[in-house]
Amino acid sequence: MSEAETGDVDVAAEEGSQQPFDWSAFKDDEGRLYFYNNVTGESSWEAPEEGFNPPPPDNDLDDVGEEVEELTTDKTGAVSTNEEPDDMTDQQIDLSTTPAEESAEPSATTEQEAEEDPPMAGDWVEYKDDEGRAYYFNTVSQETTWDRPSEFDAIENDGKTKQETRDDDAVDLSPDRPQSPSMGEMAPESPTEDVPPMNNIVEEHVEAQEIDPSVKRLEDAKLALSQPDAIMEHGVMTHLTEVVTSDGGNPQHAIQALTESARGQTAVCGLLSRWLADLKTETGMTSISATAVANPAEQKKRFLKAADSIREMTQEEINNITRERFTTERGRQILDLSKSEAAFLDDMMDSNRWRKLLIDLSAANKNSALLMYCLKEISKRGHHREIARRINQNDHFSVFSAMLASELAVIGKISISACRDNDTSISLNELVKDLRRTCTSTAYTYMYAMEVLSFLIRKAKEDASEMSQKDRLLYARVIRKWERLLEVLQGTMIDPASADGETPLFRKRRLDVALTISDLQQRQRRRLYPRDIRDIQEEGFIVNEDTVAENHMSAERRADIETAVLNFLRRYCLGTQLDDQLLDKMLPISVGGDPENFVGNLLTQYPTSIEALLGYIYKPGNQRVRSVVTRNKCARLAAMAVLAAEKKAVEEARKIDPNVPESDFDEVALTRMLSEGSQLCEQLENMVSFIVTVNPDRRKSLSSLNPGEQLCALALKCAAVSRGVALWASGVTKGSEFVISAYYPTISPNIMSLIRIVYLHYPFNRDDTCDIAFEFLKHSNSEIAYKTMNQIKEQSLRLLLFLCVRGEAPTVLGRMSNLVNETSRSYLDASLVRYFISGLLEVASPPFSIPFIRSFIVLLKAPACIDAIKTNYFGEESKKRLEGILKYLNTRANGKLDKHPLATEDVSLIESLLSIYG
Template sequence: MGLWTEYKTKDGRSYYYNKHTKESVWEKPSDFVPAVVETASKQEAQWEERLDKKSARLYYYDRVSKTSQWIKPEGVHITSYVNKDRDDTKTAEATKQTTDASTEKPVSTSEETKVETKNDSSPKDAKEDAEEDVADESSKSKKRKKRGTSTKSKQKKTKTTKKSSLIIRDTEEESQEQKEPTDEATQILSVLGKTDSIMELDILSTINAFLRTHTDADGPEMLVKQLSRSYRGHAQMCRLVGSWLDAVPHPENKALAKEDNYWLDADELVFNTLKATIIDRYDPKMLSNVLSDSVVEPVWLKSMLQDSKWRLMLIELAEKHKNCSLLQYAIRRISEAGHHKEIASITNANNVFPVFTAIVADILTRIPFAGVDEVREDYQALEKICTHAAYSYIFTQNVFLEMDAALAAATLDTLPIRSKLERLRQHLHLSVLKKYGSEKIDSLHVLKRASIAKVYPTLSEAIGLILKDHQCSSTASEMLKTAYSSPQPPPVGHIRERIILESLTTALFHPYEAIEGSAHRSACVYLLAYAAAAHDDRPLLDISARDVDVNSEQMQAIARALEDASVICKSDTTLSYNMNEAEAVEKLIRGMEFPVVSMGILHWLQLLMESVQFYNGPFFHAAFPVFLTILRHAILLHQAQWPTVFQVLVIALRLNPDANPVKVLEMKKETLRCMVHLMTCGYVFPVLHFMSTNTDEFDQALLRNFVQLVFARIAPPYSNRFTLAWCTLLLHPKVVQALRTCPAETKAKLKEFSHAVQSRKDVPVDLRDEIRDCYEDKEG
């Protein structure tokens, strides 16, 4: 057995005492043998709850290990001797009043010395006092009996009555009242022992709670020791490191600092670290009472709301913690400050209706006058929040319709703005329809409104059939023809909706679905020709009766061209090996001068490209050059149909038919050639965006061919937007790998483009460096 013994201090720290040398150390000696622990492990601990006579505090003594501590052990049985200790104290005090002064003085002095030692010393002394208390219990009871026989019987009865009164009325209540605050104080003290607890927001209330529950005189001392022991100063360390980084001299040339790749702004470094920590460890429960506990808005929150970086972090947190009241308040404040675009991407932005309405109003204010990229970004945000809940979708649809009605009544020429807003409304309807299905969305259609369905019941019923069946049947087309051939037809905008137009076009031009009859074809042709020739600018909500101006001759010409094209596209003999020599192709090209006929033919091409029966069939490679000729003709005639042409080309580029790989590769190269032709006509950035975002789908030979085709048609000076988009594509790893084996002519053009990029100051430095490293310095 070793000479060292382990003891515990008041706060639970271990120290070691050598009985021979009388030496005490904090660190565990090398020759320490835990004999007491081994003994305790063999026998179950027997804990006793006792009362310190001096401080009236509870402490806990284990008879097996002969150890005592202030903290109550958890999960063990404890025998309470508190009432007995109190009774002994009361009896001792009463006995002292009846004994001589000579006897009383040494007893009092010894008792005070013993209690003082136990209260002020370590738990080792408390353990020794506990052993003495246990050893002297029997002798004390004998002395009390002896002293009791020498007093008068009246005094004995009085003392007995007083003792009984204390036990019945006060002792148990005192024990319970003393026990509960002590447990609560211990828990609060453990909370104060957490790292940097003094930096917590509610530290003052925690300190007051501890002082209220811990009524001993040593409470402030324990509080100071616990807070000082747990303090590490992490926040102050971060501030100190930040000040060191600020003291580092900045490079005089900011461009040089970025170019050297070693400089990182101190504020940005600290912000990124704090942001990552906050997002990872954010707990809404800890900040649930920040707003309720303060009369005014916290200063730190106000500062965060004034900085764009912190606002974006709050928005990111709000997306992750959707039920946090503090973050919901922050989102509302950001919206009130006018930063609607920053919070438009949050799916739960519509949880607060004023925030949602402000976002919708802000987006609809920008969209009519924004460019393509801005409209795409705003529409994606609008679609995200509107498809989140039914009421948000209904509200947005109604805003679109009311804006269309207001713009229709304006004196200015607002038709372009109305067309753009109507197109966005229909796109939003299609996205919701695709996400939730027609069963839930059809009832929200504008024609299902009672005010409109009452005036146009036939129209409402026909549109309902089309939406329900996902096709334009003969019955539905006949009902629509009846509605629009009346003297006062409904607004033509109802059949100009994308869903209705696609249903009518599919009925006429689908290559593998037979039309129900001549009446069905005649009705569909009439409706498409009427939609193309009618001059009717009434909004969809208009129910007033009014004559519509229709050019009869133009309508008849369009109807003839539609019928001829429908017959050709549905014929089984159109697709053949010598299709390029057939007269049917010439008829189709002649009919494409009418936009509605051109759209029908493009729809026919798209359905063919999507059909496995066609692209794995025998006529695919013979018909494909004819299709490219038709697409080029559509590009030449109708600029508004460029997106549809591009969609058909994308489908063709992604085909993988069961054919000779060499023929398939040649077919895709011709598709890329037609796509570059579309770029030269003006449809540049959608093509570049598609190629940049889908680069991994294509073979290196196709990527190399695309770059060569583009370089053959471009020349400086280049716009900044084109330079950035083209550099993004050229710097893709797969493109860089593909261009390593390109011809010398293409490498020369790559170097020329790199020189042109180096001379532009509006291009970021890192982008210029990457282009130079990839293409300008490479030989052969």
């Protein structure tokens, strides 16, 4: 190139005119000259044959020295490199890597590693991480691996590594060397076109150079994905799309970049991807044993077990992070998304796992419009059970109303069905418990639930009157269930035990709500004097001119009794003592002075009042009535209520069987039995032990028996006494002084035997019996020998197994699961857990109901049960029984035993259990 031509090029470069060649020369930080193609993005150490543009002015041509002067071009742009450079002694030319190779290093490579001299073998390059471990990068496939490629082994076998080759071929630029190789000889292998240019090395030299926008976008995307926690940054999807597109749709490098950049909470994503990769490897055909290959079922079990563990752990971690980080503002941003972008919400609401998270979030973030929308949509999908089980949705009336209607319908189905379908295959106790909590959470939910129940009961009675005898009996069962639920809700609002730990003001508010909407209060508000004849007729009076005045006086008396009952319930709820004056207002003037038994019928409408009367004479503590006279008055009122209830029961029974006999008891006999039972309970509290028997000697008089036998006989003879005994036993075992008393080891077995006998004859005491058994499991006294405490707990476990046999298995197993899962303290050691599970396997045999299957699986999946069962101490007979049940459950999950298929959730439960114990 002539001086004139060179000058023209320099002037053109200085003036920023268009350059004639695609290739341009630049210098790196170490002063080495390299060439970059503006069109293809290719970089090279070798000078292009078609010619190149000289370095820009900011590349400092003076510093290039004679190296550029020796590179001459002819008129066609060809480069001549035949002449040796005069002065290259100050340059250290590193031929170990090409610019393309340096820019293609994995994202985990540090600057220090980029400056090192990595060995090469074929397309592979070896690097070191921060801890000095070697990893390998393929410059063609962009693959990164810890495993040493076979190309390195081949080089070692030849006796010459890549590093040795570079040492042998190193260029000596000392003055004594006669001749330096040409630029063509120094050029490394041609870099691939997909490798980015050397912008990271000579970025300051190419600012003035025009760069391909697609190359720039790719570089920016890779840089963004390499930042810490890049997955949390805005626009990450755009960067991911750019990288994946550049790799021809292969997401490997994008995933690797996100995984390696995770530094904070999002490190879970990297862990999860590695776990899943390990799972795939462990269950692959190349890494499993010959036994597993021959047994695909074993392979599947191993995979399911590992997958369930990882899924549950990851799910819990994600849920915790979501609960901590969710805000109302972030929820609003999701609502602003388009329908397609927010489609993930529908997937979450359709998933059992994610629905629980959304419901829990809605309980903690009641002002979130997003979660309100999700809750309504979940309700529309029919998942009312999940809503009722987890939260009190009193802030969303439409959700509460739909849930209440659904649950009441389920109660009706349970009353008349065989519990075959998935809707009714639930524990009725659990259903009522959830309804009781939800419906009594606020005043308006309670009032609405009571109105709905009252309307359903009235409507059902009207419809039943026009039905056949068979259908009327079915309707009667449904009506009884709804009436019982109404009583439970009312009792929850009045009973002080339901508000245990709350302030007196809170209890008073609940009481005011319950009594204000009750008929006791509303009838008095509607009452006008003189009363309307229709009101008198509705209450059963004979209306004529001669009896109107007499009936009017009776109405006033009834108003006084209702007011007295209201005041009685207020005192009971607030925990105040009774007095004779209040009881006298409720009692008739003389025995048999109320042939209608108005007060007895009134008390049966409010079962809590009967519980209160029995509690005042049976429950130990400060609330127990001490005066014998006052105690007898309470016993008389309770006897009148019992007689009214028995009369009504006989009338209902005679609709089915006209030969049902009348009750053998009268008011005086029942009053005496209730008083004697109360005195016997108080006497047993001061005894070290007592004897109980199911069949006392009938030849002996009651007075000749010991106190325990007398109480047993009274309890078996009278249902009201048995209820009082259950209240007494429950109160004694819950007392804080009982477990540290000197007679605790000797009297505890007697109490459990007594309560078992009572339950055997009167199953309506099931709740108290279950409570007492679990109360003994929670007792702890370091002063008592370990063996003695274990024997007491073993007897309580036998009492629970007895309840399971009597049909209370879902309730017992559900409460046992909660007990063994309490992480704050351990009530049962492994030996007691094995004792209970072994006993359960001994008494349980297929076929099983769906509620039993669910509660049984949940219990066996508890960590404490897994640890207790998977030991050598678990008996061989118990293991065989467990295997038999597992085979039954497996067959049941496959739908081969029952034409009614299990729900998807139940099948998943069974599969998860089989993966643990299979």
